[in-house]
Amino acid sequence: MLFNTWQFGLFFVVVFAIYHTLSVRPQNVLLLLASYFFYGCWDYRFLGLIFVSTAVDFTTSLYMEGAGPRRRRILLWTSVFTNLGILGVFKYFNFFVDSASGLLEGLGFQAHLPILRIVLPVGISFYTFQTMAYTIDVYRRKLKPTRDLLLFAVYVSYFPQLVAGPIERPQHLLPQFSAPRRVGTAQLASGALLVLIGLVRKVVIADVVAPEVDAAFGDPLNVTSLHLLRAVLLFSLQIYGDFAGYSDIARGISRMLGIELMRNFRHPYFARSITEFWRRWHISHSTWLRDYLYIPLGGNRGPRWFVYRNLMLTMLLGGLWHGAAWTFVAWGGLHGLGLVLHKIWQGRRSRVAPGPPGSLVTGLQIACSWAATMALVGIAWIFFRAPGFHAAWQVITGIVSLRGFTDTSLAFWSLPFSRMALVLFLDVPQFLAGDDAAILGWPWPVRGLSYAGLVMALVLLRREISVPFIYFQF
Amino acid sequence: MFRSSIFSFETLTLKGFRPRGLVLCILALGVIEFGLARTEWLWALEPRSESGIVDAMERHVIRTAERPRIIILGNSRLRDALAPRVLEEALGLSRGSVLNLSLTAGEPFDSMVLYRRNRDRFSSCRLLILGLDDWNLLGEPAATERVRRFATFKERWRWFHGDDRWSLLVGWIWRTYDARIPLRRFMKFAWLFRIAALPFGPDGRVIWRDEEPAVGPLVAPGLLARARSLYEGRHEGGEMARDAFHETISMARTDGLGILIIRPPLRDALVRERERLAPDLRVKFKAYLKKLVDSDHGISLLIYDGGEAAGLGPKDFLDYGHMTASGASRFSRQVALRMRQLQVLERMAEAR
Numbered sequence: 001m002l003f004n005t006w007q008f009g010l011f012f013v014v015v016f017a018i019y020h021t022l023s024v025r026p027q028n029v030l031l032l033l034a035s036y037f038f039y040g041c042w043d044y045r046f047l048g049l050i051f052v053s054t055a056v057d058f059t060t061s062l063y064m065e066g067a068g069p070r071r072r073r074i075l076l077w078t079s080v081f082t083n084l085g086i087l088g089v090f091k092y093f094n095f096f097v098d099s100a101s102g103l104l105e106g107l108g109f110q111a112h113l114p115i116l117r118i119v120l121p122v123g124i125s126f127y128t129f130q131t132m133a134y135t136i137d138v139y140r141r142k143l144k145p146t147r148d149l150l151l152f153a154v155y156v157s158y159f160p161q162l163v164a165g166p167i168e169r170p171q172h173l174l175p176q177f178s179a180p181r182r183v184g185t186a187q188l189a190s191g192a193l194l195v196l197i198g199l200v201r202k203v204v205i206a207d208v209v210a211p212e213v214d215a216a217f218g219d220p221l222n223v224t225s226l227h228l229l230r231a232v233l234l235f236s237l238q239i240y241g242d243f244a245g246y247s248d249i250a251r252g253i254s255r256m257l258g259i260e261l262m263r264n265f266r267h268p269y270f271a272r273s274i275t276e277f278w279r280r281w282h283i284s285h286s287t288w289l290r291d292y293l294y295i296p297l298g299g300n301r302g303p304r305w306f307v308y309r310n311l312m313l314t315m316l317l318g319g320l321w322h323g324a325a326w327t328f329v330a331w332g333g334l335h336g337l338g339l340v341l342h343k344i345w346q347g348r349r350s351r352v353a354p355g356p357p358g359s360l361v362t363g364l365q366i367a368c369s370w371a372a373t374m375a376l377v378g379i380a381w382i383f384f385r386a387p388g389f390h391a392a393w394q395v396i397t398g399i400v401s402l403r404g405f406t407d408t409s410l411a412f413w414s415l416p417f418s419r420m421a422l423v424l425f426l427d428v429p430q431f432l433a434g435d436d437a438a439i440l441g442w443p444w445p446v447r448g449l450s451y452a453g454l455v456m457a458l459v460l461l462r463r464e465i466s467v468p469f470i471y472f473q474f
Numbered sequence: 475m476f477r478s479s480i481f482s483f484e485t486l487t488l489k490g491f492r493p494r495g496l497v498l499c500i501l502a503l504g505v506i507e508f509g510l511a512r513t514e515w516l517w518a519l520e521p522r523s524e525s526g527i528v529d530a531m532e533r534h535v536i537r538t539a540e541r542p543r544i545i546i547l548g549n550s551r552l553r554d555a556l557a558p559r560v561l562e563e564a565l566g567l568s569r570g571s572v573l574n575l576s577l578t579a580g581e582p583f584d585s586m587v588l589y590r591r592n593r594d595r596f597s598s599c600r601l602l603i604l605g606l607d608d609w610n611l612l613g614e615p616a617a618t619e620r621v622r623r624f625a626t627f628k629e630r631w632r633w634f635h636g637d638d639r640w641s642l643l644v645g646w647i648w649r650t651y652d653a654r655i656p657l658r659r660f661m662k663f664a665w666l667f668r669i670a671a672l673p674f675g676p677d678g679r680v681i682w683r684d685e686e687p688a689v690g691p692l693v694a695p696g697l698l699a700r701a702r703s704l705y706e707g708r709h710e711g712g713e714m715a716r717d718a719f720h721e722t723i724s725m726a727r728t729d730g731l732g733i734l735i736i737r738p739p740l741r742d743a744l745v746r747e748r749e750r751l752a753p754d755l756r757v758k759f760k761a762y763l764k765k766l767v768d769s770d771h772g773i774s775l776l777i778y779d780g781g782e783a784a785g786l787g788p789k790d791f792l793d794y795g796h797m798t799a800s801g802a803s804r805f806s807r808q809v810a811l812r813m814r815q816l817q818v819l820e821r822m823a824e825a826r
Binding site for chain 1: 479480481482483484485486487488489490491493494495496497498499501502503506637640641643644650651654657658661
């Protein structure tokens with residue numbers, strides 16, 4: 001069930017109606033059943049994986065309490081290996097086999113390694129990371145393990161964020177499931193608004209630009225440089241609309257159930273550096289990598305080359321998390337390189353006095369920083385989107401070759417500019433107010449007409465065919 | 475507050491609920507819903523559109539006809555194949571006796587709708603010519619603009635499944651959702667530039683294309699692509715088409731009309747491609763029609779395969795199956811001849 005379908009709308013209305021007649025524990029039972037039903041609609045066979053992940057992590061964490069250091073470590077690795085094992089088999093097995101075959105053939109050996117005909121379970125990367133966060137935090141004694149299996153099961157499978165995040169932390173989510181919830185008019189209104197904004201991002205922006213992106217990336221040799229540049233711009237809008245849209249809908253429906261999910265995006269395309277970009281883009285994922293990979297590797301401690309190594313490793317693995325393909329690793333690597341370069345630049349810049357605030361010089365500095373950041377992000381998106389390195393290279397060389405750079409028709413530019421305008425309409429008020437439900441603070445006539453405008457945009461500016469959320473494949 | 479170990483109504487509190495913005499939003503959407511989406515005017519805005527053509531046909535053809543005797547309902551192939559003036563001359567009928575109401579992308583559902591909406595105006599008619607192509611009996615139905623405009627709740631439930639059904643049921647309740655395509659047209663101000671009347675040719679056919687297209691050997695890839703789009707991967711289904719077809723026949727028979735089912739000829743190359751892609755389809759189609767005819771002696775058939783069998787050559791076709799003016803003229807005379815042989819006219823006279 002996609003979030004932007006009528007079936008999900010009916011499902012949520014039913015869950016919402018029943019939910020608000022129940023007390024805390026029955027609410028959790030309902031959430032659990034609804035979550036299993038929701039996931040089962042994708043593929044009921046993979047509910048077993050969620051059961052295994054839930055059972056292993058609940059049990060290992062419970063036994064960690066009171067256990068000695070060695071036993072705790074064994075239990076932790078049991079949990080980590082189980083979760084990574086599930087991920088490895090279902091997501092990465094064929095990737096590693098293909099890569100190994102390629103390497104062996106490159107060395108002159110004939111390799112006939114077995115591959116698995118296996119379907120990737122939806123959301124597997126998300127819920128395995130979420131459960132690992134729990135066991136790692138229990139191990140680190142940042143959290144006492146819960147003895148309530150129901151509570152933990154709901155934490156693992158909570159349907160608004162099960163298949164595409166945000167990747168929640170147990171300290172943030174678990175207490176909310178055990179406490180009584182209160183949903184007032186403010187939460188209801190802001191939750192519904194978030195859902196509306198999320199749907200607009202997904203249906204009006206992401207789904208509409210998707211065919212243009214597919215056409216250009218599918219045949220990069222036969223389109224002009226301007227087409228390719230436009231496709232990269234459109235993909236930037238698509239992936240943001242798709243993923244931020246999903247996160248908004250997830251947060252909105254969860255808010256209406258009295259559960260607050262963490263914010264996953266903070267206007268990433270306003271970032272003026274790559275470091276800032278990663279504080280604004282897929283925040284739940286980047287903070288997870290920081291806390292469970294980058295810091296254990298050493299983080300910012302140690303000599304400079306060590307820090308750069310940690311950054312690169314974290315981003316390379318972060319890229320691999322996104323998909324079983326070397327292009328995703330390359331995407332992560334480019335961002336890692338950007339982070340390293342930014343760190344070097346920050347070190348050098350600290351010796352240079354900044355321009356006075358509000359001056360033209362400062363303005364130019366900000367503009368250049370922003371442009372350089374967006375350029376790197378855009379180049380990296382090419383690798384993220386392209387089906388392989390060869391296609392990515394064709395896109396890059398196609399842009400750089402400047403073959404056909406003169407299309408000035410209104411129709412050609414109306415799509416990217418209209419969708420950019422829509423992104424700005426949604427993001428700028430939120431950015432200025434520091435609140436994702438900023439529209440609620442507008443005068444009521446403007447508010448009312450804005451709601452109606454967003455609803456009509458959903459009706460009139462949509463594509464007729466629904467497109468799955470991009471991040472479902474991760 | 476009622477409280478038990480299971481139930482509690484304390485989670486949701488609507489204290490201080492002053493939804494002025496929401497109310498204004500609902501009012502604004504209500505204006506669009508009742509001021510636009512539920513009006514016939516919006517759907518009829520552009521005569522060249524899928525839904526607008528129905529109103530254009532009714533306004534310019536049906537309501538201006540004095541005493542129509544023969545009505546023709548079908549798709550664009552029948553629209554192009556049967557020339558009303560030629561049929562009238564060949565059958566010895568007065569001008570305006572034959573109405574060709576066939577629609578672009580017409581499906582049996584559309585024929586049913588046109589007949590249902592104008593049933594009272596067809597009281598002088600004695601013969602209904604219905605077009606049916608074999609591909610109408612294949613594949614799942616599409617939620618077209620005309621379906622969104624005219625299908626009842628029951629029809630939406632019965633014929634559609636999955637996402638389409640959900641979408642259509644929502645559209646039945648919230649007409650704005652169904653009317654999104656005409657609303658887009660409205661917003662693009664297309665209605666300011668709409669055509670005043672239907673473009674009729676001298677032979678009475680509605681002509682949507684240039685009168686003198688480049689006629690010649692059909693470009694093979696285009697024909698093959700068309701054949702694939704019509705037949706490939708579509709093997710079952712057609713329940714909506716069959717039900718709508720039967721409904722039309724049932725209404726016409728109740729009104730005392732004779733029925734003549736025509737499948738105009740296709741370009742021979744497409745017939746060969748169909749045999750390759752869907753070899754059992756010809757047998758299925760003919761079996762289906764035979765069952766129809768056997769069940770009701772008021773139904774006659776004129777089913778053509780390739781153009782050669784109908785004495786038509788490549789120059790009589792614009793493409794895979796739409797006829798030129800000369801092709802329509804020859805085909806119409808042939809149909810008239812066959813109607814005489816089948817004594818369709820005589821049966822009409824007796825009924826009169």
